[in-house]
Amino acid sequence: MTIMGGTFIVIGAFVSISLAMPILTAVTVLGGLIAVAKIVLMLMHSKRNQLGKESRSTTALWERAHAVTTIGFAATVGAVSATTFAAPDLTLQMLATALLFGYCSGIVCRLSIRPFIALPTMAIAAAPVIVSAALYGDASHWMIATIFFVFLVGSAETVRYIHSTALREIGMRLDMATLARNDPLTGLSNRLGLRETFREVAGAISINSMVAIHYLDLDDFKPVNDRHGHAIGDEVLRLVASRLKAALREGDLAARIGGDEFVVLQAPVDNPKEAESYAEKLSDLIIEPYRVGDETIEIGVSVGYAVSKPVIRGLDHLLHDADAALYSMKRAGGGAAGAKLTSRALRRTSG
Numbered sequence: 001m002t003i004m005g006g007t008f009i010v011i012g013a014f015v016s017i018s019l020a021m022p023i024l025t026a027v028t029v030l031g032g033l034i035a036v037a038k039i040v041l042m043l044m045h046s047k048r049n050q051l052g053k054e055s056r057s058t059t060a061l062w063e064r065a066h067a068v069t070t071i072g073f074a075a076t077v078g079a080v081s082a083t084t085f086a087a088p089d090l091t092l093q094m095l096a097t098a099l100l101f102g103y104c105s106g107i108v109c110r111l112s113i114r115p116f117i118a119l120p121t122m123a124i125a126a127a128p129v130i131v132s133a134a135l136y137g138d139a140s141h142w143m144i145a146t147i148f149f150v151f152l153v154g155s156a157e158t159v160r161y162i163h164s165t166a167l168r169e170i171g172m173r174l175d176m177a178t179l180a181r182n183d184p185l186t187g188l189s190n191r192l193g194l195r196e197t198f199r200e201v202a203g204a205i206s207i208n209s210m211v212a213i214h215y216l217d218l219d220d221f222k223p224v225n226d227r228h229g230h231a232i233g234d235e236v237l238r239l240v241a242s243r244l245k246a247a248l249r250e251g252d253l254a255a256r257i258g259g260d261e262f263v264v265l266q267a268p269v270d271n272p273k274e275a276e277s278y279a280e281k282l283s284d285l286i287i288e289p290y291r292v293g294d295e296t297i298e299i300g301v302s303v304g305y306a307v308s309k310p311v312i313r314g315l316d317h318l319l320h321d322a323d324a325a326l327y328s329m330k331r332a333g334g335g336a337a338g339a340k341l342t343s344r345a346l347r348r349t350s351g
Contacts, residue, residue, distance in 0.1 A: 001042065004103055005035030005073075011099050012080045015092055024083055031076030038069040067117045070107075074125040077103050082128035085136065100129055100148075108155050112162035119156055126152045185234060186241035189255040194263060195315060197253045201267045202310035209268035212275035212307045213315070214282060215322035216244075217330075218260035219300030228295060235292045236299070243285045263319070275307045302326055 012028030045062050048054065054062070077099060084096035104122050111118040126148055133145035181193035189197065201211060218240065225233040237260065244254040244262060253265040264282060269275050286301040304326025306318045313321070 001035060001039050004106055005032060005039070007102065008032070008035065008073075008077060008080070008099065011095050012076075015080060015084050015095065018089065018092060019083075019087055021083065024080060027076050027079050027083075031073055031080070034069055034073045034076065038066075038073060041065055041069055063114070063117075066114075070111070070117055070121050071124060074103070074107075074121040078125045078128040081125070082132040085129055085132040085141075096129065097144075100126060101151075104152075104155055108158050108162070112159045113166050115159050115163045118159045122152060122155055122159075183241075183256040186238055186256050188241050188244070188262070189253055191255065191257050194253060194255040194257070194265065198265060198310070198315040201251065201265065202314075205268045205310070207309075210270070210307055210309050211318070212266040212269045212278065212305055213318040213322045214264040214266060214275075214279050214303055214305040215319065215326050216262040216264065216282065216286065217302045217326060218262075218286070219302055221260040221299055224297055224299065228292075228297070232292050232295060232297070236290050236297050239290050239292070240286060243288075244282065247282055247285055263322075269307055272307045275305050279303045279305045302330055304329065 009028060009032045012024060012031060016022070016024035016028055045066075048062075081096040081100045084092050087093070103125055107118050107121050107125075111121065130145045130148045130152070133141045133148065136142075181189060181196065183190045198211070205211070221233070221236070224236055237256070240262065241254065241256065244264060248254060248264070249266070251267050255263045255265070257263050264278075266275060266278050283301050283303050287299070290297040290299070304322045304324070306313070306321035306325065308318060308321075
């Protein structure tokens with residue numbers, strides 16, 4: 001934009017002086033002011049983006065501001081170029097051609113991701129020149145007008161192609177990011193997704209708040225696969241995941257980290273009793289019978305949980321504490337064990 005703005009001012013000033021047309025001087029000044037406004041807008045937008053994610057409504061406002069300044073500058077390019085082609089000086093017409101092609105090339109390269117801005121911008125810049133060249137009347141200018149029109153159509157097709165290609169690439173990146181952070185069977189987060197969310201939560205909650213990690217292990221799940229097959233077992237896992245997601249509060253996260261092992265991140269937590277109640281709620285949901293086709297499946301669940309301030313115990317330590325509580329309880333045959341701000345466990349069976 002800086003290069004294009006400077007080039008436009010130089011060519012516009014030269015043409016307006018050569019043709020002694022004050023109106024072109026005014027258009028050139030206007031175009032220069034719009035170019036400056038566009039550059040300032042880009043700098044402001046870049047700085048705002050560094051502060052964090054924008055809402056969709058705010059992003060739409062930024063996009064409209066970019067559209068207005070871009071289309072406004074295109075109008076001044078079209079006005080200067082069209083006026084130049086109305087004059088008999090071929091040297092000036094060559095300058096106008098260079099200005100138009102340079103500008104439209106930049107639009108195709110940089111703005112194809114926003115076709116609703118790129119296409120009107122090119123049309124507004126090129127259409128006046130095409131009309132001006134055609135009105136000149138001779139065969140050479142008719143040929144120039146035709147070439148400009150063909151190039152405009154070709155540029156529009158290039159915008160369409162670049163835009164569709166960019167959409168495919170962005171879609172692939174989002175799919176890869178989703179696969180990297182989510183369990184493909186249940187749609188819950190995986191270990192990476194859990195770790196990233198824990199890091200975000202730890203930085204967002206107050207210094208006095210705690211988090212709880214609930215480690216869930218399904219009991220009597222292997223017989224489900226053995227008796228009913230893995231397809232039924234997979235459906236049970238999906239139903240377990242669905243129940244966990246339904247139980248989550250705002251800010252909580254459920255993750256599948258193993259075959260029949262799940263982790264629920266609860267944040268924030270005011271006191272350990274809150275985590276204990278949450279664990280009981282989760283286990284009550286899990287042990288309800290599952291209806292899969294004509295089969296009714298019953299499983300149990302063991303839950304170990306750990307509570308701490310994230311600045312004191314990180315995710316790995318909390319997972320270790322919750323897992324240790326879970327398996328110590330399993331070895332003891334059930335019950336609850338643990339201490340304040342460390343870990344506790346419980347075991348539930350269906351029925």
